[in-house]
Each structure stands twice: as structure tokens, then as C-alpha cells.
Amino acid sequence: MSFAPATLPWFAAHEFRIAWRDWLAVTTGGKSVRSIVLFVVLALFYAGLHLLANALMTPWINSGIGPDKQTLVLITGTGFLFWTVMLSQALESVTRAYYARSDLDLILSSPAPAERVFAVRTGATAFGTIILACLLASPLINVLVAHEGLHWLSAYGVLAGFGAIAAAISVLVTVGLFRTIGPARTRLVAQIIAGIVGAGFIIGIQAIAILSFGNMNRFQVLQDPQFVAGMPDLGNILWLPARGAMGDIFDMALVVVFGLAALSLVISLTSRSFATYAIAAAGVAAARVQQSASTRPFRKTSQRHALRVKEWKLLRRDPWLLSQSLMQILYLFPPALFLWVSYGQSAGTYVVVIPVIVMAAGQLAGGLSWLAISGEDAHDLVVTAPIHPRAVLIAKIEAVLVSISVIFAPVLAMVWIASWDLAWVTAIFVAISASSATAIQLWFRVPMRRSMFRRRQVASRAATISEALSSIMWAGCAVLAAGEEWLALLPGILAVVVLIVAWAISPKGKRV
Amino acid sequence: MSADYALAISGLNKSFDRPVVIDLELKVRAGEFYALLGPNGAGKTTILRMVAGLLKPDAGSISVYGIDAQRDPIGAKSIIAWVSDEPMVYDRLTPLEYLEFVAGLWRVDARQAEKHSNELIDWLGLRPHANERCGGFSKGMLQKVALAGALVHDPRLIILDEPLTGLDAGSARQVKDVLKQKVAEGVTVIMTTHILEVAERMAERIGVINHGRLAAEGTLAELRARIGRETTLEEIFLDLVAQKEADIAVEAAA
Secondary structure: OOOOOOOHHHHHHHHHHHHHHHHHHHHHOOOHHHHHHHHHHHHHHHHHHHHHHHHHHHHHHHOOOOOOHHHHHHHHHHHHHHHHHHHHHHHHHHHHHHHOOOOHHHHHOOOOOHHHHHHHHHHHHHHHHHHHHHHHHHHHHHHHHHHHOHHHHHHHHHHHHHHHHHHHHHHHHHHHHHHHHOHHHHHHHHHHHHHHHHHHHHHHHHHHHHHHHOOOOOHHHHHOHHHHHOOOOOOOHHHHHHHHHOOOHHHHHHHHHHHHHHHHHHHHHHHHHHHHHHHHHHHHHHOOOEOOOOOOOOOOOOHHHHHHHHHHHHHHOOHHHHHHHHHHHHOOHHHHHHHHHOOOOOHHHHHHHHHHHHHHHHHHHHHHHHHHHHOOOOHHHHHHOOOOHHHHHHHHHHHHHHHHHHHHHHHHHHHHHHOHHHHHHHHHHHHHHHHHHHHHHHHOOOOOOHHHHHHHHHHOHHHHHHHHHHHHHHHHHHHHHHOOOHHHHHHHHHHHHHHHHHHHHOOOOOOO | OHHHEEEEEEEEEEEOOOEEEEEEEEEEEOOOEEEEEOOOOOOHHHHHHHHHOOOOOOEEEEEEOOEEOOOOHHHHHOOEEEEOOOOOOOOOOOHHHHHHHHHHHOOOOHHHHHHHHHHHHHHOOOHHHOOEOHHHOOHHHHHHHHHHHHHOOOOOEEEEEOOOOOOOHHHHHHHHHHHHHHHHOOOEEEEEOOOHHHHHHHOOEEEEEEOOEEEEEEOHHHHHHHHOOOOOHHHHHHHHHHHHHHHHHHHHHO
């Protein structure tokens, strides 16, 4: 099927084709065997999620789900948490529509109306957000459909409506940033907002749970009788989306219509300015940044120290590092708060924070290691320098581990104030988790521009999954070890297995 | 003696999905400006990347001022500078910070490196931008920063792969002047280029690579004598490449 050139459907078909081929290339590498394996793995994983959702939700379903205030509060609160993640993802995608160059220069220099490209790309953002949200929420919704009836299918409609709203708000925020702070800072600020929105609300709820109930369970807040009693009555418009999700077709339709209308209105209001802002964004790369004139003389240094100093300078000046690592750093806030609130209590309560710290260390070390090891902009320069390649890698690893130590030292100090023993356990597992993530990045290293940092997960799915699994396993091992449980051996062994498998399937840096 | 040569390559072979460099023999004298020419895909960059230590040869030897580049890569690298067509510069470092880093990698004395860096910054017209991050620089400015990085450790052999690609006339002139000056100081320069006029004017000897082999080598006069007429390097180059293509076609037919 073909459409008239430069029309909305024609642009949509073009975008879809490019996105589909990108996805296929990234996930399968063009190999049919890999496609089949991927399909089977995804199907098994998806089935596993349904089993997990069933186990989690059966007690709630058995207790009886009715349109009472407590249920509406729980669904609305959980839905809102979910929506903040959708908003965060939409913000990221919309910003990319303005800054990603690839074919934008070609399209903007053609006589085709830029508004149509923007309309299609915003629509694609909304569509992508909705699809991802539906996929993530589907195990929960499908379990409800299976147990409670088909009326729960209307939750998908509510998700679609809120996906459209998220895309509309993202466009408004991005355009607002372009107008107020200019194209040079819009991308970075939008990334930070996306990070804060994505993690901030969940962390905020967690903080409230810690301050009010002394634990880190965010759902405790939503189920607290006092909190529920303080909420508006059943007839309030606040509960309309929840009622829609539970099967009220009229309320669901209202959410869908409202979402699509908001998205259409925002697109029509902002599409004319798209070309202007996209062109302004293109000029950002040519802008020069003045450093304060250095009067410091060159320092006598070893080759390894020269490499470490270079890495620290580049990490400090990396605009994406802050936004991309923000979530991991923000997740350290609740444990720190918990430590502060629980000061003076028994050591047992501090066990709750250890896995969060250990996992954050692994994830952050993964990001920093990628930047230092794979993200080498002057790869040829370093390879042609008279220094052994192993010394280069050691210097880069040292730079990463020192950075991790500096970031985590204050948190470990807080644990140390609470419990000397736990501080030791946490410090050891922070070191192990960070070292494991660094080792994985080392084995999967592929020279790339640092600017590709945001796509590092795409570059190697195996590295990303191994990194996440090892961090989770070490976090589990740490918490059990802190509780002096022999069971700690199990996640520890699993973490080692993950590392062995990662090492076995990795190219071990052969491509460098 | 290979120590008499800045570069001595013998029996060099490299294959990717097909042979790219085949039994290459090449010698470049110390203090010489040597231009390596050839059509796209002839194997010029692959040869130079193997010399610089960026690729491992399948077979053959590479000697840099008598140092076996495969047995003692660190020794060879300490006297080589590599400049590619894509400048190897960090967006978030200033030219001075970049030069301090390069000097650190090549273990240049800090005081000497600072003095030399400032001279290079002035020489290449980078002084007004010495404290600006390289991120917003034009291609020409980036190439000048990369060239300064190549010179800050006083290499004895400078290898340049298409260093003038994308440079404006002014920047290209500056780069050429720097290279001439270095050759006058006794440094050996090996450069690939598609700008035949540059090779014609600057190179003492020219090597033409085609299909991974050295198709012809000599001074401009020797190359003219080889094809038997007084003509431009462009004509000579096209003639030599066409000859080689014809030889390969005959070989294939046989």
C-alpha cells in the first residue's frame, strides 16, 4: 500500500518502516535463529510475569474487589505511579524528536510541511508510550480479566487515554522549555525532569511511608484507613479513571476522548513551531563552551594518572551522565532517609536499606564503566599511545571505582553510624556489585562515541540484562548476609553464575 | 639495515572478508615526505593502521627506525604519531587540556610539554580558542588540535591518513606548512591523500597502492619515466591504476 508523498499517512508509513527495521536490527541482528530465540524467550518471560501477577493479586481478588473507596484509592494511586513512569518515557521521546538529527535535516530542507513530521512523531511517541504501558500492565489486567471478568479489559482504554495525555504534557513541557531556557539547555533539563518524574513520585511516596509508618512499603500509604478517609467521596471526578478501568464504559470513553482531544489540540498548537525549535536545536552542537582560563602549570604525571584525570574531567563535564544516573542516585534518598529516621533503633531495621544501596552501586558503576571503557571518543589516540592496553583498562577501572567510592562514602558513613557491622557488609557488597557491573562492561566493551551513552542498553542487551541481574543477586545476597542467613549463599552463587554466563557469551573486548 | 629506514615493511598481509593487503614490501627513508596514493578501498588506510598499531597484521614484519613494531609495540609507538581523517579529540576538553593529556600518555616532561603545547597552539592559530572546549570546533580546528597532539611528543615518524579532508584552504595551508617544517627538521612524514596536487608538490617519493599491492613507487620524475611521457601526477595515477586493473583482468582470465 502506498500513500501520496508528504501526506500524514506517508510520513507515518516512513516512520513506522524505519522504527520497525531499527527494532529488528537491534533485537535480532538480522538473524532468523536469533528472532525465534528472542520470541521464545519473550513469550516465556511474559508467561512468567502472568504467573507472578497471579500470585501477587490472588489474595486481593479473593478478598473481594468492589467499587468502594479503598479500592478506588488503591487503583488510582497505583495508576498514578504507573502514569508518572509513562510521562517520564514520553518526555524522553518527545525531546528526541527535536534533537535527533538522522533524517531531520533532509526533511526540514525539503518542501514537505514540517508540521506533518512533528504530528507523526508526536503520535508515534504517544503510540509507543501506550504500547509499552499496555505491555507492562497487561499481566495485572489479564489476571483481573481471568478472575473477575471481561469488564476489566476497559483498563486498556484508560491506559491509552493516559498515554495520550502523557505525550501531550511532554510536548507542552518541551516547547515551554525551548521558550524559557533555550535550545542549549532544554534537552538536559527535560532529561532531568524525566528522571525526577520517573523516580520522584515513587520515592516521595516511599519517603512518606518511611516518615509515617517507619517502613519502605509505598502501598502502605494507599491502604492506610486514615489516608483513605481523607480522600474525596465516591462520586468525585478524581475516581473517574479508576471506575473506567474497573469496567465503566462511559468513564473509560471519557478518559480516551479527553486524552486524544488533548493530544490533538497540543499538536495543532505546537506543530508550527516544530521546525523553528528543531533548527535551533541543530545549532546547539556548534555552540562553544568557554572554560575558565587555566593558570595551573602542566603537572608531572604517570600515564595511568593522566588517563584517570581525563576520565574524571569527562565524567564531571558529561551533560547526560547526571540525567541518566539521576534515578539511581534518587533511589538512594529513601534509604538515607530511613537511616536518619531510624537512628538509634535496633540494627535489624537497617537491613531494609542494604539491598537498595548495593543495587544502586551496581547500576551506577555500570553506567560509569560504559562511559569510561566503551565511550572513548579518542580511541585511536589511546591505542596508538606507548602504553600497554592493560594499563589503559586498569586506569579506567580505577577512575570508575574511585568515583563510586566518592558517591557512596556518605551513605556508607550513615550506615556506619547506625551499625558498624552492617556498614562493613554494605561496603563489601557495594564493592562486589560495582566490580561485577564494571567487569560486565569490560567484557562487552565496544568502542563508541560517549554521546551514544543513552543508547548503551540497546548496544548490548546481554550486557544490560547481566548487569541488572548481577546487581539484584548481590543485593539479595547482601541483605541475607547482613541477617547472618546461610541462605545468602544462594543469590551469591546465582550472581556468580550470571557473571560466568556473561563472560562466556561476551566477545571479551575482542572487538576493541 | 632497517634502522636506516624510518619504516620498513616486508611481506605484509591482511585479510578481512577478502585479502586487503597482499605481500607488501615498502621502505620509507628517514626524514622523507612519502605520499601513499591509491583508489578507494586499495588498502592504504589498512597499511597505515597496521603500522600505527591499530590493526594486527596476518603476516609480515613492520620495522620503525629499526624497532620491530610487533615485538616491541610500546617502543615503536613512542616515536610514532597517528593523525586520521576523523580528528581524535575529546569534545569536553580544551585544546590545552587535550595536549596535557597527550603529553602525559607519551611521558613528556611536564615543563617541556607545557612550553611546546603553547608554541603549537600559537603556531596553529588556536590561541583564541585555547580555553574553549573542543565540542563546538569546526572540522579544521579539530584537525589542528589533533595535529598539535601528534606533535607535542616530538615524534620521529608522523603518519597521516587523509589529513586535509574537509579542511578549508587556510587550514589546509597551515597543516601543510607544519608538515614541511617537520620534514625540514628531519621528521619522517607518511601521508595518504586523494588530493594529488598535494602529493605532487610536497612528497619526495610517491607510492601507488592498488588491490593491496604496491603498484608503483618513486619520485615524480621516476613515475613519469615509467609511463613514458611528461604529464601530471593525476594522469600518471590514472594510468597506473588502469594498468593494474588490466593486469588483474588478464590474471583472472588466465
